Amino acid sequence: MTQDSAQLTRIFLVGPPGAGKTTIGRRLARLRALEFVDSDHEIEACCGVDIPYIFEIEGEAGFRRREAKMIDRLTQRDDIVLATGGGSVLMDDNRACLASRGYVIYLHATLEQQLQRTRNSQGRPLLNAGNRKQTLTTLFQTRDPLYREIADLIVETRGRAAKAVAQDIHRHLNTSQTAL
Ligand SMILES: Nc1ncnc2c1ncn2[C@@H]1O[C@H](COP(=O)(O)OP(=O)(O)O)[C@@H](O)[C@H]1O
Ligand SMILES: O=C(O)C1=C[C@@H](OP(=O)(O)O)[C@@H](O)[C@H](O)C1
């Protein structure tokens, strides 16, 4: 997607579980005076139940259908920083919505970092079955090319506090804007 100031009022964060999409997205929204929206939180609010429960009742396929509707809806909103779920890039339609409607930032995290940051989490159903390291590895192999395919900007989060990452992105976007 070409960079213009309209794109910078729709900022979409993608990346694996534990990359910091929710945490950094909230901070970035504050810095840029945009609204913060998290697609997972919106799905939960809409359904009145949490994500593990949706997976339990409807399976991953049911969750993905709900996620696709939500991504379509949210990517049409202006003045937002949208934190997506890690698997949102799997569906072609989601990638098309994200890539064509806003500025996509891929928050990259190493496997070790993903593991560490999701260590105490029970709210990510895909990570609860079997060996978490193996699961994260497999998910990343499939998804990393998809994150890259739609990214306008790739940001390395390794060893850096969420606050610092958000500030760096904010500065980078300001520079991009003045360069127009
Ligand atoms: N850059 C960072 N440095 C240290 N901890 C982080 C960083 N980004 C996120 N975290 C922590 O990792 C956990 C997962 O972050 P979260 O924002 O939920 O990731 P995501 O939404 O990408 O799955 C949270 O406990 C958060 O505080
Ligand atoms: O990787 C995934 O497929 C998922 C990631 C989660 O979001 P986070 O990336 O914010 O953890 C959430 O959407 C759901 O549990 C599925």
Ligand SMILES: [Mg+2]
């Ligand atoms: Mg999240």
